[in-house]
Every structure is written in structure tokens, then in C-alpha cells.
Amino acid sequence: MNDSRTGDLFADDPTPAEPAKPAKPADAPESATPEAAEEANLSDLDLALADWARRHGADRLVARAFALASWAVAQGHTCLALDQIPAALMSAANQSALREALAASDLVTILDGKSNDDTPTRPLILEAGRLYLQRYHAYETKLAERLSTLMAAEPNPVDVDTLKPGNGLFAADANNPNATNWQAVAAFAALRHHFTVISGGPGTGKTYTIVRLLRVLIEAALSNEDTPPLIALAAPTGKAAARMLESVRNGLEDMGADATFEKQRVEEHVPQTARTLHRLLGLTGATTRARFNTDNPLPYDVVIVDEASMVDLPMMAKLADAIRDDARLILLGDRYQLASVESGSVLAEICANAGVNRFTEKQQTAAGELLAQPMQPANHALADHVVTLQTSRRFNADSTIGQLAAAVNAGDVTAAEALLTAGHDDLVYHPRADAAAISQLIDRLTENCAKLVEATDPTLALAELGKQTVLTAVRQGPAGSETLNAGITERLARRFDFTPGQPWYHGRPVMVRRNDYKTGLYNGDVGIALKNADGQLRVWFEGDNGLRAFLPSALPAHDTVYAMTIHKSQGSEFDSVTLVLPDYDVPVLTRELFYTGLTRGREQLSIYSQRNALEQTVTRRVLRVSGLAERIAQPGEK
Numbered sequence: 001m002n003d004s005r006t007g008d009l010f011a012d013d014p015t016p017a018e019p020a021k022p023a024k025p026a027d028a029p030e031s032a033t034p035e036a037a038e039e040a041n042l043s044d045l046d047l048a049l050a051d052w053a054r055r056h057g058a059d060r061l062v063a064r065a066f067a068l069a070s071w072a073v074a075q076g077h078t079c080l081a082l083d084q085i086p087a088a089l090m091s092a093a094n095q096s097a098l099r100e101a102l103a104a105s106d107l108v109t110i111l112d113g114k115s116n117d118d119t120p121t122r123p124l125i126l127e128a129g130r131l132y133l134q135r136y137h138a139y140e141t142k143l144a145e146r147l148s149t150l151m152a153a154e155p156n157p158v159d160v161d162t163l164k165p166g167n168g169l170f171a172a173d174a175n176n177p178n179a180t181n182w183q184a185v186a187a188f189a190a191l192r193h194h195f196t197v198i199s200g201g202p203g204t205g206k207t208y209t210i211v212r213l214l215r216v217l218i219e220a221a222l223s224n225e226d227t228p229p230l231i232a233l234a235a236p237t238g239k240a241a242a243r244m245l246e247s248v249r250n251g252l253e254d255m256g257a258d259a260t261f262e263k264q265r266v267e268e269h270v271p272q273t274a275r276t277l278h279r280l281l282g283l284t285g286a287t288t289r290a291r292f293n294t295d296n297p298l299p300y301d302v303v304i305v306d307e308a309s310m311v312d313l314p315m316m317a318k319l320a321d322a323i324r325d326d327a328r329l330i331l332l333g334d335r336y337q338l339a340s341v342e343s344g345s346v347l348a349e350i351c352a353n354a355g356v357n358r359f360t361e362k363q364q365t366a367a368g369e370l371l372a373q374p375m376q377p378a379n380h381a382l383a384d385h386v387v388t389l390q391t392s393r394r395f396n397a398d399s400t401i402g403q404l405a406a407a408v409n410a411g412d413v414t415a416a417e418a419l420l421t422a423g424h425d426d427l428v429y430h431p432r433a434d435a436a437a438i439s440q441l442i443d444r445l446t447e448n449c450a451k452l453v454e455a456t457d458p459t460l461a462l463a464e465l466g467k468q469t470v471l472t473a474v475r476q477g478p479a480g481s482e483t484l485n486a487g488i489t490e491r492l493a494r495r496f497d498f499t500p501g502q503p504w505y506h507g508r509p510v511m512v513r514r515n516d517y518k519t520g521l522y523n524g525d526v527g528i529a530l531k532n533a534d535g536q537l538r539v540w541f542e543g544d545n546g547l548r549a550f551l552p553s554a555l556p557a558h559d560t561v562y563a564m565t566i567h568k569s570q571g572s573e574f575d576s577v578t579l580v581l582p583d584y585d586v587p588v589l590t591r592e593l594f595y596t597g598l599t600r601g602r603e604q605l606s607i608y609s610q611r612n613a614l615e616q617t618v619t620r621r622v623l624r625v626s627g628l629a630e631r632i633a634q635p636g637e638k
């Protein structure tokens, strides 16, 4: 790192350059000066960018703006909102001088009413009070442009009569026969448009809907003697892709019970694989440029992406870029879930602007009797493209986990607390998450984890891992996943007489930390180390065609996984989940995080959290600054 990154950049008055200093540990004492405090909150990358700007003629304030725009991306925003810069990162005096400094800089493009196609594109872009690194501005504008193009055209009409109640595909709800069947409406929206989002919590029937939609598309083509559509199934992670494929296969199998359905005729045209988005787009090397893009679009007529809430802005922009204008892009996901770890919360933003199941007058007319009641017309361009499924088909309607998820989504602390303290069998609440409570929890968990050390059959051991897990909000600290993993390992080592420090032992569960195309192991894949008959350790993973065994040394980066963070659990479900929130406040404690964690549990949920931490968590929303929704369409444009 260049030395000029320090005092020189972040002091308001010129000071001599200082030598580079090591990164500040989290518990370091308060910084001596406000400037040093501002700097301490920034990463080396942020500071390197500021340094680059400085070397290219930026004054201190503009250089600082570079660092802050980079900091904003690391926080998950796509840009820096100038009116929301934390005081800890820029003094009020500097904030009030910032706009003028940016306007005067050769490194900053100002986009306003006066800009046009000849306006040069510079490394920083200021638009409507949002300051972007140029690349993120390009991702955002490109994505908005592509989605707007896809939304503007209507595909060739497909007969939607088959979707109507009574026609076999989507049966009316036996308990409520006059209610709108939103699954049928979701299929209708996807038939009518080139871009559709089907949002829904776990088990609300997104895959069920998709399988029926594919059936309609394939059967329509076959009956017209057209070529059936070329379909791609994809997801952000390998694990999510594998789950998606399994759900689609199960969905086809279930539909096989319908005597009018010629399963084989349709099945032939449904893909036999689901890929990661990286693979789909040809992003497997070190390059950030996808092999498939506007100039070389994907060959598919229908691209369906599951777990779309986990897709970040750069990936979504690349995906939309690679979709042909005459193809369909269908995103499946849960609008209320945590967004991607990286920048942007694309799915949530698209859905927030669409509202919940509100259509334009035009779409209501086209839907006809699929909609049981007329609704107040929406006028946002996105409205017709988003359908939200709200009834879980996997749980019964009054499952406590489902009710808690609804209360959390509504930010209703009182209802959430009432459910937690009512003494339900499937929801157990421990109002303490201090060191003593965590130690007791570790003891209890160790009993369960001992089953893995005693396991001999990899299939059974992997099934055991899928049954239950512990989810944490944070990695470190007393309630962090690392502490729980270390605590359980230590107790197991004592009980089974191995050294806790030894990396590999019989029964160690691991989670892969990054995609590795060489081994075909992906970020989030979970495996178990077991000794074979010769006493050799192998790590077993589930694969498309049965179990796969690896030498421990062949694995990509991985962690022990008795417990994992909620972020890492996205896209997975377990019969039983223990959810642990720290008893001190951290900014990651948000409603979206809690919702995502609790909806990983299918049957049983235990929550360890102090009441006030819980209240704080349910109340706080993830706020990500972005201009995407504004760009896609202004209200009234449709």
C-alpha cells in the first residue's frame, strides 16, 4: 500500500506523509484525531482507490469520496448516498463542501438534466445525489435498461385457458374455492411477459408453478408442431441449483399422476441439469466478463433462476445482458429474504416497487376470471411482472414457524413475542444468549453431533446433517458460529479422545467456502469426513449421481459446520433449526436476517436471544442505497 494513503489523504490540512500502518484491530482504542477515526473505518481497498485518485489529480475531498464510494459497495450499497454519509466517515464541514469539490473534479461525471450522450464517463459518477463507482453505475443502468426492454415487449400469446380453475392444472383451493389462485396468476404473468418474478417463502409452490408453466409452454409448442422452447435452470450456488433440479424433477413426477399428462413428451424438453449462474454465463475463469452477453446471448428461450434474492447486482446485470430480447427471464425467490452478501438487493427492490399482487388495469382485464376480485389498479411498470405467493403448501396453515415468519415480516414485535412465549411445541424460546446459556447449548448440541462421530454410513451421516443445524447471526464472539463450532469440537474431542486441534477426524462435517470447478464442489456444499474400511479418511458429498468422496487435501477452502451463519444457510432447509442471536447489538441484526434464519426450519425452531436484541432485530430493516428501482420505471409510465 502506498504511504500517501494515510494522513495526507484524510487530513483537512496538509501533513507530511506517514508510513503505512497496520489495519486497526476491532478492539483498538479510539483514534487520536477525527481524520484517523474516519480512515480507520475504511478498508485497504477503499484507501487504495483514494490513493489512485490522489495520484490522478483529485484533491483530498474528492479522493475521500472515492474511498467512500468503495466503502459503500462493501456495505452492500450500489452507491453512496451523499445525504447519508455517516459522520464517522466524513465531518459535517467536509460533507457540505463535497458537492462543489465533486463538480469541479475531472475525475467525476455529473449526470443531471444537462448531460447527454456526449457527457464523458469518468471514474466517479454523481447522479441524483448518489455517487457511484463507474462500474456499479454501469451495472445498474444496464440492468434497468435490459429489464425495461424485456418488460416492454409481449411474447407471442399463449392460450391461458388451461390455467383457469377446473381445467386441471391449478385446482381451486378446496377450503376457499372462490379465492384467487395466485399460482395460476403467477403462471399467467410468466406466459404474458418476457420478465417475471415469482416470489414466495419456503414451500409456497414456486417450483410447482414453474413445472406447470413449462408444461403449458412445451405442450403449446408441440401441439402447434413448433420447436419446444429451449429451457435453462440456474441458481446462484451449486447447492441451490441441485435443490432446484430435485424440486423440478419431483414436480414432474407429481404431475405424472394426472392422467391427461403425457409426462414423457414434456419431460424430454425439461433440462436434466440446473447450473450455477457462473456456469450458465460462462464466468468460470478469473475474468469478470461473461462469455454470454448482449453480443453473444444465451441460446435459451426460457431462463429460470431460483434463489434470486441471493443474486447481487453485478451478476444480475450480466444475466439480464445475456438474455435474448425474445426470451423469457423468470426469477424465483423470496422477496423478504436477506439479500446477497455483495452489493445490491435486486430482487427486494424490484418487488418493493411492484407492491404485493397489484396489477395494472390492462393486466387485470387480460387475467379475467383468474382474478377472483378486481383490485385497485397499480401504475408502476413493475407491478404486472411480480406475483407473490403467500400460502405455504409445505406446512399446515397454522404452523407456528409460518406465523412467526409473517409477524417478523410485518415488523410486529408484540405478535412475534406472543408466539415465542406461548409454549408451542415447535417453537422454543430461550430468552438468554449469554456465555452460560451458550455453554449449555453447546453441551446439548454435542449430544446430537456425537451421532456423526459414531456414524459409519456416509448417506446416513449426510442425511443427519440435513436434519438439524445451528444458525448464528455472526461468525465471531460468544454467540458466533466459530465459537459454537470450536466448543462442540472440543467437547467431542474430549469424549472421543482426539486432539481438538487436529484438522480432520472421523465425523467432522465441513462446508465448502468457494466454488471450485475442478472438483465440482461449490460454495455452501456440505460434506462429512468418515474413515473407510482401510482407515483412510474421505470426505463425502452428495452429487447429482450419488455420493462423491474426496481426499481431505483435495477440498477447496472449507469450514467445520456444526453451526453456520444465517448468511451461509441461504438456500438450505432443515427439519430443526436452533437460531442464536448475540446479546449485544450489531448492525447485521435485521428483520431480513431473522426471517431468513427462522424460515430455514421446517418443523422445529429454537431461538436463543435476549428480548431486547430480538426486538431490535425485528424492527431494523436492511437499507441498501441504490437507484435501480427508480431507473426501471417511474410510476405512471406503464
Ligand SMILES: Nc1ncnc2c1ncn2[C@@H]1O[C@H](COP(=O)(O)OP(=O)(O)OP(=O)(O)O)[C@@H](O)[C@H]1O
Pocket (backbone or CB within 6 Å): 183, 200, 201, 202, 203, 204, 205, 206, 207, 208, 209, 247, 254, 393, 394
Ligand atoms: N397447489 C398445490 N397443491 C398441492 N400441493 C402443492 C401445491 N403447491 C405446492 N404444492 C406442494 O408443496 C410442496 C412445496 O412446493 P414447492 O417445492 O413448489 O415450493 P417452493 O416455493 O418451490 O419451495 P422452496 O422455497 O423450498 O423452493 C411440494 O411438495 C409441492 O408439491
